[in-house]
Amino acid sequence: MKPDYGNWIARPMMRTLWGITAALVLATLLCALLIGRDTAYGVLLVLSLMSLLAALYMTYCRHVLSADGGGLMRRIHSALIDRFPWDGRGTVLxxxxxxxxxxxxxxxxYPEAHGVGVDLWPPMWDSSAEQCVRNATLEYVRDRCSFVQGDAAALDAPNETFDAVISNFVFHEVRTQKDKFMLVIEALRVLKKGGAFALHDNFENRDLYGDINEFIDILKEEGISDISYLPHTEN
Structure with missing residues (x-):
């Protein structure tokens, strides 16, 4: 039995996309049979083709990301861990x-580490705490991994709880906090002084984070003395 790490392009999203495509194709065929190849048929045909191309492209992207396909998700995690300035001792969130x-x-x-994973696990992402536990069991690290439900905008932990904090491409998806800067502050709130952190997100998106250099300056004013930004990690 193999672990199931799912995909960042979740199954419910793909089912919806292919369902829309099937409905448009069916509507196009019915229009051609019942009404004829008029303007409505032309519009439906264009929409069907656009939807089909989108569905095929997203299917390809899902394959590239998957562990059994292109393995891109695993490579991104490896790259993030390689840049994680942590000695592996203690508890990482x-x-x-x-x-x-x-x-x-x-x-x-890190054989001396204990990992704590937190997530809201909304249905649209097709994941759960039970799935995390099952995967950790299959990977023989269940005794050093814990998983709890929680909100990134309001972590259920006292200040300076964890030796390290990490997050991969999550903050832009959090709906409970529009100010993404506050998500970073909340993540650092639970980090012990001198602890390590690696936060990966769309930091160059000005609509989310504003000017990244100003953002870093503010973090330094908040007392984060050692911070660096690595741009264009998607390349």
Whole structure:
């Protein structure tokens, strides 16, 4: 039995996309049979083709991301861990752990570490705490991984709880806090002084984070003395 780490392009999203495509194709065929190839048929045909192309493209992207396909998700996690300035001793918080892939990878990388994964696990992402536990069990790190439901905007932990904090491409998806800067502040609130952190997100998106250099300056004013930004990690 193999772990199931799912995909960042979730199954419910793909079912919806292919369902819309099927409905448009059916409507196009019915229009051609019952009404004829008029303007409505032309519009439906164009929409059907656009939807089909979108569905095929997203299916390809899903394959590239998957562990059994292109393995891009695993490579992104590996790159993030490689840049994680942590010695692997203590407890690390994985914010937005999803299916537990990053938490488990950290436990495998650091035999002295204990990983705590937190997520809301909304239905649209097709993941759960039970899935995380099952994956950790199959990867033989269940005794060093814990998974709890929680909100990245209001972490259920006292100040300076964790030795390290990590998060991969999660903050832009959080709906309970529009100010993404506050999500970073909340993540750092639960980090022990001198602890390590690695936060990966759309930091160059000005609509979300504003000017990244100003953002870093503010964090330094908040007392974060050692902070660096690595741009264009998607390349």
């Amino acid at each position: 994985d914010i937005g752990c999803g299916t537990g892939a990053l938490s488990i990878a950290l436990a495998q990388q």
